[in-house]
Structures are given as C-alpha cells and as structure tokens.
Amino acid sequence: xxxxxxxxxxxxxxxxxPVEGVQSLAFRxxxxxxxxxxxxxxxRVDVSFGLRTVAGEVTVRSTAVVLDDKLATxxxxxxxxxxxxxxxxxxxxxxxxxxxxFVETKQFAIGANGxxxxxxxxxxxxxxxx
Amino acid sequence: xxxxxxxxxxxxxxxxxxxxxLRAGALIDGEGAPSFELGPWRCCDHLRALRASLRVGAGGLxxxxxxxxxxxxxxxxxxxxxxxxxxxLALWWASGLEPDGRHEAPARVDGEGWVALDGRGSAARLRPxxxxxxxxxxxxxxxxxxxxxxxxxxxxxxMIRGCLLELRGPGAQSLPCDGWSELDAQGGRRLLxxxxxxxHPDAQGDPLLAISPALAASTLRLCAAxxxxxxxxxxxxxxQVQRLLxxxxxxxxxxxxxxxxxxxxxxxxxxxxxxxxxxxxxVVILFDEQTQGDQ
Numbered sequence: 001x002x003x004x005x006x007x008x009x010x011x012x013x014x015x016x017x018p019v020e021g022v023q024s025l026a027f028r029x030x031x032x033x034x035x036x037x038x039x040x041x042x043x044r045v046d047v048s049f050g051l052r053t054v055a056g057e058v059t060v061r062s063t064a065v066v067l068d069d070k071l072a073t074x075x076x077x078x079x080x081x082x083x084x085x086x087x088x089x090x091x092x093x094x095x096x097x098x099x100x101x102f103v104e105t106k107q108f109a110i111g112a113n114g115x116x117x118x119x120x121x122x123x124x125x126x127x128x129x130x
Numbered sequence: 131x132x133x134x135x136x137x138x139x140x141x142x143x144x145x146x147x148x149x150x151x152l153r154a155g156a157l158i159d160g161e162g163a164p165s166f167e168l169g170p171w172r173c174c175d176h177l178r179a180l181r182a183s184l185r186v187g188a189g190g191l192x193x194x195x196x197x198x199x200x201x202x203x204x205x206x207x208x209x210x211x212x213x214x215x216x217x218x219l220a221l222w223w224a225s226g227l228e229p230d231g232r233h234e235a236p237a238r239v240d241g242e243g244w245v246a247l248d249g250r251g252s253a254a255r256l257r258p259x260x261x262x263x264x265x266x267x268x269x270x271x272x273x274x275x276x277x278x279x280x281x282x283x284x285x286x287x288x289m290i291r292g293c294l295l296e297l298r299g300p301g302a303q304s305l306p307c308d309g310w311s312e313l314d315a316q317g318g319r320r321l322l323x324x325x326x327x328x329x330h331p332d333a334q335g336d337p338l339l340a341i342s343p344a345l346a347a348s349t350l351r352l353c354a355a356x357x358x359x360x361x362x363x364x365x366x367x368x369x370q371v372q373r374l375l376x377x378x379x380x381x382x383x384x385x386x387x388x389x390x391x392x393x394x395x396x397x398x399x400x401x402x403x404x405x406x407x408x409x410x411x412x413v414v415i416l417f418d419e420q421t422q423g424d425q
Contacts, residue, residue, distance in 0.1 A: 010415070010417055012417070022417045023416075023417055024407070024414060024415060024416050024417060025414075025415040025417070026405075026406040026407045026412050026413065026414040026415070027406070027412065027413055028406065028409050028411050028412040028413065029411075055406070056406060057405070057406040057407070081415060083415060096413075096415075121406075
C-alpha cells in the first residue's frame with residue numbers, strides 16, 4: 001500500500017517559487033540491485049546495489065508553466081514539498097526536498113466535467129525528508 | 131517395292147528393314163526402279179559421320195547435313211551421289227525412321243531400364259549415369275585449344291559405355307555390350323534417344339523445373355530433412371508429402387519442437403501503464419483545495 005499524506009496546508013516550491021494548483025505529488029525511490037551468484041551455491045552470496053534515483057509525478061490543475069519550461073529546456077531544478085496539517089505553528093509538518101530534478105514527460109487529461117489536469121513525470125537525484 | 135516421298139521427291143525402294151541393305155532409285159513421272167544400294171547404317175557409322183559433320187557453335191551443336199549425307203553416300207557409286215535427291219534419301223536412311231511413317235513407341239526406358247530398339251525383339255537395358263561419371267566424361271572430352279573444344283562424339287560414346295548394362299539382339303538373343311556399335315540406324319537412334327532422355331532430360335517436360343519457387347523449396351526441404359532424392363519425393367503420394375511437410379513445420383529443421391502457431395487474437399482493450407501512485411512503495415501526497423494560495 002502506498003504511503004498517503006493528506007496535507008491540508010501545503011505548498012510545492014520549484015526553485016523557491018510556489019506552484020499553483022498542485023493536486024498530488026507521488027514519488028518512489030528506485031535502487032538498482034544485483035544478486036551475486038557463486039558456483040556451487042543455490043543462494044546469492046552477496047548483493048550489489050547500484051544507482052539510487054527518485055522517480056515521481058506531480059499532478060497540477062490545468063497546467064504549470066514553470067514545469068513546461070523545465071521540460072522544454074531540459075534544465076534541472078530543486079523542488080520542495082512543504083506539508084502542513086493546519087495553519088497553527090504546532091500542527092505537524094513535514095518537508096520533502098528533491099535535488100537535481102528533471103522533467104521527463106507530461107500527460108494532459110481533461111475530464112467530462114471540464115476539469116483539466118496535467119501530470120509531470122520527473123526524476124531526482126535524491127530526496128531528503130526533513 | 132515401296133514408294134517413298136522425301137522432300138517432294140518420289141523414290142522407289144526395296145526396304146527389308148534397316149538391318150538389310152536398301153535398294154533405291156528416283157522415280158521420274160512415276161517411272162523408275164531401284165538403281166543403287168545403301169548398306170546398313172550402323173551406329174558406329176553414325177557416330178563417325180557425326181564427328182565429321184558436327185560443329186560446336188555459338189548456338190550449341192550444329193550439324194552440317196550435307197556433309198553428313200555425303201558420309202552416308204560415300205560407299206555408293208558416283209552416279210548415285212550426283213542425284214540431288216540422293217542426299218535426302220541418305221538422311222532418311224540414316225535416321226532409322228520407318229518408311230510408312232507408322233507410329234513407334236517412345237524411346238524411353240521402362241521401370242526395369244529396358245528400351246526396345248526395333249520390332250524384332252532387340253532391346254537394351256540402361257542405367258542413368260552418376261553426376262561424377264558425367265563430370266568425368268565432360269572433363270575428359272573438353273579439349274584445350276583456342277578457348278575450349280568439346281568432343282561431343284567422345285562424350286556420347288562414354289555415355290553409351292557407362293550406361294549400357296545389357297544388350298539383346300533379334301529374338302531376345304543376348305549380345306555383348308560392345309555390340310552397340312553394330313546396331314542398325316533404327317536401333318542406334320533409339321539407343322541414343324533413350325540415353326539422352328535418361329541422362330539429359332528435356333527441361334520442358336521436367337516437373338521439377340516447372341514448379342514455383344515455393345514448391346521447389348518444399349521439395350528441397352524434404353530432400354534435406356529425410357535424405358530423399360527429388361525423384362522419390364515426386365513418386366511419393368501427395369497426401370503423404372503434405373503430412374511430412376506439416377511434421378517438419380512442427381518439429382523444425384533441427385528436430386526441436388517449435389511453438390504451435392497460435393490463432394491471431396482480436397486486439398483487446400489496451401492496458402494503461404500503472405500510475406506512480408499505484409506502486410506499493412510510492413509515497414503519495416494529496417494536496418487539498420485549501421492549500422492553494424495559503425502560503
């Protein structure tokens with residue numbers, strides 16, 4: 001089951017600038033792995049881990065011009081998702097910082113009720129939870 | 131006495147078979163009598179005359195018919211040789227064809243290799259020669275010179291010596307195989323025709339050369355997979371050949387089973403790529419409407 005946060009008062013910042021109309025953000029950490037074999041054994045003798053990257057999707061209502069520019073120019077950016085449960089200073093908050101992000105693709109969809117949303121698929125070098 | 135018409139000219143002939151001398155004479159206004167005699171034209175005479183009158187040209191083998199006729203008439207007196215119709219008669223005599231033009235059986239070996247040489251019971255048993263024998267004969271009779279000259283008569287003689295297994299004379303009397311050279315014009319012609327049909331079949335009548343490339347490929351598949359000759363494939367019942375080809379399709383050339391061909395399925399609904407949020411290890415953050423513009 002994926003881990004789901006419902007952030008009532010949150011924001012998504014790209015290079016420090018907020019993005020309007022964010023609907024959801026989903027990401028997973030992907031680590032390459034190779035099992036090391038040995039002749040004479042039917043069990044792996046070691047595990048070799050390779051690259052660790054972050055793959056994610058950001059869904060925004062309508063479209064996000066800043067992400068469209070990043071896709072077109074293929075430039076990297078930093079993204080921070082600041083999550084707050086409420087407006088009070090004591091309300092739980094959490095922050096996910098994505099470093100060296102690149103937008104790979106985007107998908108546009110418009111529902112029958114006329115609401116449009118764009119999903120941007122991105123990758124990042126690392127994610128830091130703060 | 132019979133009347134023979136050759137090339138528009140009428141001849142009176144006393145014909146008692148190609149193994150006996152022929153007495154012939156030109157008919158003028160329907161009148162005339164046999165005036166000269168032609169001896170039996172033996173197979174060795176035929177090959178000797180061919181050697182003297184056959185040329186290998188750009189279009190293949192070319193026969194100088196006039197020179198050949200002169201060879202046939204060489205033993206006839208000079209007066210007969212002067213007769214312009216004598217050459218046509220000589221060519222007919224050397225051809226070994228019946229004067230009454232009656233139909234004769236094709237000069238082709240039967241299932242046991244026998245071919246009838248005449249109507250008196252003479253016959254010869256032949257076998258096809260191998261590719262190696264043919265290559266050796268071609269090589270032996272390819273004469274180097276300015277370019278290459280081919281001794282076609284030597285090649286024919288090699289074919290006869292290699293392929294003649296038994297020889298029977300009139301009344302099915304057994305003869306030595308080297309007696310082929312004494313065969314008369316009819317026997318020699320049929321012997322050479324049968325050998326040509328056996329070893330150099332006409333491409334027009336060869337079913338293997340007339341089939342499409344796809345069928346030729348199927349035939350060769352069977353030959354390669356089962357070690358059969360093309361003749362055996364052709365002689366096998368068609369239904370059996372079809373079953374063998376179907377088995378080859380299933381087993382494959384190397385004897386390994388191949389996957390059975392699945393029927394083409396209609397394209398179903400395209401499955402979409404799973405969203406990131408559907409991955410079990412994904413972290414999903416849902417932004418509420420209230421978050422917009424609060425910060």
